[in-house]
Amino acid sequence: MASVKLHVKKDDMVKITTGKDQGKEGKVLRVLPGKGRVIVENLNVVKRHTRPNQLNPEGGIVEKEAPLSISNVMLICGSCNQAARTGVRLLEDGSKSRYCKKCNESVDK
Ligand SMILES: [Zn+2]
Structure with missing residues (x-):
């Protein structure tokens, strides 16, 4: 699927x-x-x-x-408080984290 x-x-x-x-x-x-x-x-x-x-x-x-x-x-986004597109980036430990494309802050805590 x-x-x-x-x-x-x-x-x-x-x-x-x-x-x-x-x-x-x-x-x-x-x-x-x-x-x-x-x-x-x-x-x-x-x-x-x-x-x-x-x-x-x-x-x-x-x-x-x-x-x-x-x-x-x-x-x-919890950081800039705007409806934002998100991207995904890899963290140093290999896990994935979503980030806000407006302020570039990580969305996942
Ligand atoms: Zn943001």
Whole structure:
């Protein structure tokens, strides 16, 4: 399976670059690498009508975050506080680290 290049991870702050929540910012709750999608807290919320079930005996409308395409979010750099493109560089110990292409600071602590 082709691996999707992921530029965001769980707990990253991201900015939505397109769609109805364009320009909004939120925290990544989940990354779905196989689908190339992310779920961002309180963003891209959709209302779902549910039938009554054990969890929700009344049924009704449930609000839930829908996955966004990972290409529609940009990482917000913790150093310069801007939505930025990221690159990956190799560290001296051989591990990879993401960095912000705006301020050149490492994004991964
Ligand atoms: Zn930066």
